Amino acid sequence: MKEVEQTLIEEFELFDDWMDKYNYIIELGKELPMIEEQYKTPEYLIEGCQSQVWLHADYRDGLVFFTADSDAIITKGIVNLLIRVLSERTPQEIIDNDLEYLNAIGLKEHLSPTRSNGLASMIKQIKLYAVAFKAKEC
Secondary structure: OHHHHHHHHHHHHOOOOHHHHHHHHHHHHHOOOEOOHHHOOHHHEOOOOOOOEEEEEEEEOOEEEEEEEEOOHHHHHHHHHHHHHHOOEOHHHHHHOOOHHHHHOOOHHHOOHHHHHHHHHHHHHHHHHHHHHHHHHO
8 A cells, every 4th residue: 555655656746836736636537447327326426525426335355446436527536546545455454544645745735625625525435435344344
């Protein structure tokens, strides 16, 4: 997990200004592991996001796999920043991750208040999935 975080930090360090970084986030949105249409329902919609964001988690072989989609391209990139690090991890790894890499790349300080709230809502939902899957392990 730390390797993926470090890779993301290094990728963002390649860009000098935030316009280039926003463009990179948009590119990341195009690589988002897409959610199946059957999960684009209100049940999988993340509350607290300005745009619509659907998140689905699947639990297989002790690992959590995330897929998502959004109606906003920048939001697709933001959710992919989370999925790249947290997908294919154990529930405990997801719960324990402090997501410090988001600060290291400067994301939180360069988001509007509404996007920051959306990011917090995405993180909360990912962690809730992890807690639910961890509870099933017991």
